[in-house]
Amino acid sequence: MTIPTRRIALQANEILNLDDARGSTVRVGRGQVWITQYGDIADHVLDAGDSWAIERNGRTVVQAQHATIVDVTGPVASRIVVPVAATPAPGQLSDWLGKVANDWIDRRWAPYV
Numbered sequence: 001m002t003i004p005t006r007r008i009a010l011q012a013n014e015i016l017n018l019d020d021a022r023g024s025t026v027r028v029g030r031g032q033v034w035i036t037q038y039g040d041i042a043d044h045v046l047d048a049g050d051s052w053a054i055e056r057n058g059r060t061v062v063q064a065q066h067a068t069i070v071d072v073t074g075p076v077a078s079r080i081v082v083p084v085a086a087t088p089a090p091g092q093l094s095d096w097l098g099k100v101a102n103d104w105i106d107r108r109w110a111p112y113v
Contacts (some may be wrong), residue, residue, distance in 0.1 A: 031068025
């Protein structure tokens with residue numbers, strides 16, 4: 001019998017939510033993650049090579065601190081849904097830059113008195 005395992009690449013600050021994952025294990029292959037789980041007052045930081053067993057059901061949040069690769073092993077591995085990052089609309093960046101530039105131009109310079 002094989003235990004299901006899922007390898008997930010996360011970018012810095014990307015979050016992986018694991019619901020009702022008791023008995024599953026998170027292992028960091030590269031990078032660093034911060035983990036918090038429902039009902040636990042302690043948070044955990046794992047570096048490359050570290051692993052941690054999820055102790056209770058509820059939501060467990062895994063947040064990448066850097067570009068990270070994690071392996072999730074156990075019952076929850078087959079249910080993981082990794083969100084796909086949204087691609088910005090073509091004009092979104094230029095609109096933002098235009099707003100920043102206009103805000104800067106609208107500032108009035110006054111000498112320090």
